Amino acid sequence: MNGREASSTGGTGEARRAGAAGGAQRAGGAGRPDSVGARMVTEVATGRPDETAGQALSALGDPARLWDTLTYVFVLDEGSRPLGLVTIERLFNVPPETTLAKIMRRDFIALTPDEDQEEAALSAIREELDAIPVIDAEGRLIGAVDHDDILDILHEEHAEDILRQAGIQAAPGLRPIMEAGARELILRRLPWILVGLAGGMVATEIVGRFERALEAQLALAFFIPVIVYMSDAVATQTETILIRGMSLGRIEPWRYLAREIGVAFALAVASSILLAAFALLRFLSPTVAFIVGFALFVSMFAAVFVAFAIPSILAGLGKDPAYGSGPFATIISDVISILVYFAVAWATLFR
Amino acid sequence: MNGREASSTGGTGEARRAGAAGGAQRAGGAGRPDSVGARMVTEVATGRPDETAGQALSALGDPARLWDTLTYVFVLDEGSRPLGLVTIERLFNVPPETTLAKIMRRDFIALTPDEDQEEAALSAIREELDAIPVIDAEGRLIGAVDHDDILDILHEEHAEDILRQAGIQAAPGLRPIMEAGARELILRRLPWILVGLAGGMVATEIVGRFERALEAQLALAFFIPVIVYMSDAVATQTETILIRGMSLGRIEPWRYLAREIGVAFALAVASSILLAAFALLRFLSPTVAFIVGFALFVSMFAAVFVAFAIPSILAGLGKDPAYGSGPFATIISDVISILVYFAVAWATLFR
CATH class of the missing domain: 3.10.580.10 (CBS-domain)
Structure with a gap:
């Protein structure tokens, strides 16, 4: 030796x-x-x-x-x-x-x-x-x-x-974050808060453009939170499995996408039927029930593709796919689900 | 030996x-x-x-x-x-x-x-x-x-x-989740999707109760997504640091709460001023600008207390505080921010 x-x-x-x-x-x-x-x-x-x-x-x-x-x-x-x-x-x-x-x-x-x-x-x-x-x-x-x-x-x-996923910028690790002063924490957290605010303003603009649809059916406003929440929930699930799998090199993206489409279809169908039934019973409007159910289905389904696309594009650009989770992905997914929701409402009410 | x-x-x-x-x-x-x-x-x-x-x-x-x-x-x-x-x-x-x-x-x-x-x-x-x-x-x-x-x-x-945070139920680890069939994945993901749906229906009810406020100021509907998103964003940040700190036994909750109140105050003030300015410039209504700005401030501030309370209560009950992050906390925080938003709107418009 x-x-x-x-x-x-x-x-x-x-x-x-x-x-x-x-x-x-x-x-x-x-x-x-x-x-x-x-x-x-x-x-x-x-x-x-x-x-x-x-x-x-x-x-x-x-x-x-x-x-x-x-x-x-x-x-x-x-x-x-x-x-x-x-x-x-x-x-x-x-x-x-x-x-x-x-x-x-x-x-x-x-x-x-x-x-x-x-x-x-x-x-x-x-x-x-x-x-x-x-x-x-x-x-x-x-x-x-x-x-x-x-x-x-x-x-x-x-x-x-985990800190990045929560929108805490360039965190040098958990211990320094625990011990950081208020000023440092504000500086690390503010960037994603501001990005979120900008995304929220875009969402405000989109809803504003569909003012006529809201005037025709005010009940559509009641369903904004649930449509946004549900699309986000399914996107987070898809994205989490994909990103963790990619970081371990344990996933074949296309095979995963195929499985995910089936899973998203089932979850979106179940959620849409339940929400449409609730809308019908609660507001006695088949129009609102149709818009809400169909929009939820399309938007949950679209959210899965967005959740798949963001980390894949990042990986393709040589970046860490983990940046595709957290606040940035949430904003994109929120804006898209609002767009889908009101596009469905518009087409149904004014076509 | x-x-x-x-x-x-x-x-x-x-x-x-x-x-x-x-x-x-x-x-x-x-x-x-x-x-x-x-x-x-x-x-x-x-x-x-x-x-x-x-x-x-x-x-x-x-x-x-x-x-x-x-x-x-x-x-x-x-x-x-x-x-x-x-x-x-x-x-x-x-x-x-x-x-x-x-x-x-x-x-x-x-x-x-x-x-x-x-x-x-x-x-x-x-x-x-x-x-x-x-x-x-x-x-x-x-x-x-x-x-x-x-x-x-x-x-x-x-x-x-990470899987729990994304609302994937009782995950036996990452590898089994990667290799699970579509049917198993649906069963593991559906519970939190359904809980989310139920929470979303509660949110729909709350917005519905404030129909008169929306009729008086339809522009309030445009700001629902941004109010919900921002409260959620700041709550996720607070909660993530708290839960990770608790699991390592590296945090004094009361000292952390004191610091967090200062941080939340700064983030909420900055966000509220920016959003109120945007609302004023975009919709030329001081009433809407006041409601949106003040409601965002209260709701971001309240979100921090909720984010602090959920893991602390779980820990007090002898449960893993980590259950206080993810879909459950998001729903609670969403419902509370909608409640705060419309309560502020109601008080401003009809007091």
């Missing part, structure tokens, strides 16, 4: 460890703070495929080394490229004469330092890896992202997702 | 491992599938405080043991109660004659098997633990939840949170 293939930066001994959070050495100057490089530790254990478990274990005792992580011993080829991973438990569990080649896990992925840290967390879940090997442009092992960092990254990214 | 304090169930040797997912032994029959007991592994390494690192390491080589996890060596007292944790890296990094008492981490928490698995993930994050010791009623170590399970639990709980 020879651990020196993994380059080690930043001094040696206790001084190195003292300078690093949690006792582990971070590779300094490795680009963006949310990159794999910024999360990587470099004092990792390595071995050769023909080495035995016993040899590997005694090499771990080398007093000159201060390990950042022993989650895996990384088995490398002649060119320091990773061939496989052996967990520390496995090293102790097998007879000492077993070679690493026999016990190493060969299916794994490696990341480069410039990749996004979220990729490390998602890879760990997808591939069931406890630590992620990090390689340079030539494929040589230079470090690893260990399980404690993977857990932190996953937690941070999740908090970010 | 004597690892036998940690009770081991379910046979020995390769047969044990073969029967368990991922090569690690789960404690069978340990209550609910989402309990700590169901996630715990039992073949964990233990030691005594006066043992040396060298002794501990050679005990790990015992060919009779097949370790489930070596993330920590758990240091136990005479009664098998955990005193401290030593990471495997630390065992290799210190001189072999160092005693475990000198290098063990003494601040840690332990869970019992009947606790919720989510507690293990949250404790790992809060306490920066890589594995969570599990103890019986007498405080004796019986196993541990290891980092790979902690990561899986965190990921599952995140997916559950």
Whole structure:
């Protein structure tokens, strides 16, 4: 076993460890703070495929080394490229004469330092890896992202997702948001409040354009909240499953769309019949009942396509599809459902 | 070092491992599938405080043991109660004659098997633990939840949170939802769609009761979507921060409420002035502008209290505050903002 293939930066001994959070050495100057490089530790254990478990274990005792992580011993080829991973438990569990080649896990992925840290967390879940090997442009092992960092990254990214979905801007994580002053919170929350206000003004304009329809049937105004709410509810459901699935790479968008069309059809039919029946019984107007039922059906159905389109377009543009949930998607979906509602009303009343 | 304090169930040797997912032994029959007991592994390494690192390491080589996890060596007292944790890296990094008492981490928490698995993930994050010791009623170590399970639990709980927030019922996790058939998805999504529909009918009734106000000022109908949307937007922001903070135990609710009142005031004032100005310029009616501006202010402010109250009441009842986000909170907030809007309109027009 020879651990020196993994380059080690930043001094040696206790001084190195003292300078690093949690006792582990971070590779300094490795680009963006949310990159794999910024999360990587470099004092990792390595071995050769023909080495035995016993040899590997005694090499771990080398007093000159201060390990950042022993989650895996990384088995490398002649060119320091990773061939496989052996967990520390496995090293102790097998007879000492077993070679690493026999016990190493060969299916794994490696990341480069410039990749996004979220990729490390998602890879760990997808591939069931406890630590992620990090390689340079030539494929040589230079470090690893260990399980404690993977857990932190996953937690941070999740908090970010949830805060973003609630329209809290550029949140640096949950803890800073908890501890932020009122002024900072206002600045982080105001942008989406203003975007929402602008969207709301557009909605006001649209309803205003259909003043004649409202004058003809004032009861149509009563149903604005339910039409908007229902379209939004079904869109949020569609979008949430799609975005989470895309971020895990676990979804075939077109197959998902096909299933979703069937689901939306069923939910829209059920809701429309119930709402039309309510409108008929409550206002005794078949016209209002028809408009409300038909508009709800079209608008719930349309909402599903919008919910599908926004994250797909974002992904196509190379952006994070997660921006397709939250306040922006809600405004678009609200405006479209109001447009559908009054277009149906107009066509029914004045055609 | 004597690892036998940690009770081991379910046979020995390769047969044990073969029967368990991922090569690690789960404690069978340990209550609910989402309990700590169901996630715990039992073949964990233990030691005594006066043992040396060298002794501990050679005990790990015992060919009779097949370790489930070596993330920590758990240091136990005479009664098998955990005193401290030593990471495997630390065992290799210190001189072999160092005693475990000198290098063990003494601040840690332990869970019992009947606790919720989510507690293990949250404790790992809060306490920066890589594995969570599990103890019986007498405080004796019986196993541990290891980092790979902690990561899986965190990921599952995140997916559950996000799906629940979107109104997808009793989701068993993200993967099953991705792979579910259309029929199952309809059944999981329909309940919240129906609750939403019922809420929407209540909203219809409320707007209907204020028919006279709408007849007097039809322009009030144009602003229904923006009033509802804005109250909802600010409530979602408040609620998201509160619920995430509560689940991490990182928030003092009353201090948070005080800050939130200041933030909501600022956001509501800014939004109300802008919307009133828009209403005045667009419809040239000071009455409409006053109603819209004042109602938006009151309703955004009220929304913050509702957003604060729902999770707090749930927590007070011993329920997960996370149920206070998503479709249920949205409906309540929508109905209240419509009520506020038309109450302000009524008082202004007919007082």
